[in-house]
Amino acid sequence: MRSFLLIALLLCAACATAAPVDPKGAATANLRWRAVIVAGDDSLPVWENATARMASLLGSRATIRRFSDRNRAIEPASPRAVFGAIAGMRPRAGEGCLLYMTMHGAPEQGLVFAPAQAVVSPALLDRVLNQGCGDAPTVAILSGCFTGIYAAALARPNRIIMMAARRDRPSFGCGAGEVYTVYDECLLKAYERGGTWAEVANRTAACVGVRERQLRVRPSEPQLSVGDRVTALLAR
Numbered sequence: 001m002r003s004f005l006l007i008a009l010l011l012c013a014a015c016a017t018a019a020p021v022d023p024k025g026a027a028t029a030n031l032r033w034r035a036v037i038v039a040g041d042d043s044l045p046v047w048e049n050a051t052a053r054m055a056s057l058l059g060s061r062a063t064i065r066r067f068s069d070r071n072r073a074i075e076p077a078s079p080r081a082v083f084g085a086i087a088g089m090r091p092r093a094g095e096g097c098l099l100y101m102t103m104h105g106a107p108e109q110g111l112v113f114a115p116a117q118a119v120v121s122p123a124l125l126d127r128v129l130n131q132g133c134g135d136a137p138t139v140a141i142l143s144g145c146f147t148g149i150y151a152a153a154l155a156r157p158n159r160i161i162m163m164a165a166r167r168d169r170p171s172f173g174c175g176a177g178e179v180y181t182v183y184d185e186c187l188l189k190a191y192e193r194g195g196t197w198a199e200v201a202n203r204t205a206a207c208v209g210v211r212e213r214q215l216r217v218r219p220s221e222p223q224l225s226v227g228d229r230v231t232a233l234l235a236r
Contacts, residue, residue: 151163
């Protein structure tokens with residue numbers, strides 16, 4: 001597996017404009033989104049199903065680039081194309097960045113683009129988010145096993161990072177016959193209810209806990225990092 005650090009070095013830097021803030025410094029605007037949505041594994045339909053549903057829910061409130069190695073009607077999820085899209089988001093005033101990646105994860109490495117056998121390292125993802133989003137409000141949803149590895153590397157005052165599992169735990173639902181993974185199903189339901197992104201994350205984690213108790217599996221313990229400038233950032 002390769003970290004694709006060279007790709008990050010080749011990507012051009014991008015400027016971003018911050019959203020309006022309240023007197024306490026927390027972004028509160030119900031923003032439009034520059035979104036990159038990625039199903040990074042073609043072995044099962046669960047990841048493609050989740051990204052298709054999220055794109056539908058975002059609708060006209062987002063400018064979306066969607067990637068998949070399973071759906072030939074949209075852009076292939078090659079690491080170079082995905083990282084280039086993230087670096088090119090460049091939100092304007094009244095816009096924020098939204099990144100949603102769902103795929104398998106590898107212990108102590110990160111999310112994995114399965115066909116390319118390329119690992120998305122925390123350092124690389126931090127770099128391309130900086131290039132594409134700068135100080136603009138940013139939400140990164142990282143759905144896969146062991147994704148807690150991203151928590152420290154991606155933490156910034158302008159970022160909300162939602163991760164499907166602790167860095168040493170798998171997440172569940174990657175089975176034949178499943179429509180979504182457990183985390184993605186809970187996320188999509190929580191997002192539909194609206195509220196702040198922090199509320200969406202907390203509802204998602206509670207739902208995951210219920211489903212995992214029903215499945216009688218070891219808790220994945222979804223992780224959340226909320227920067228102090230985006231504590232009140234609305235999801236929808």
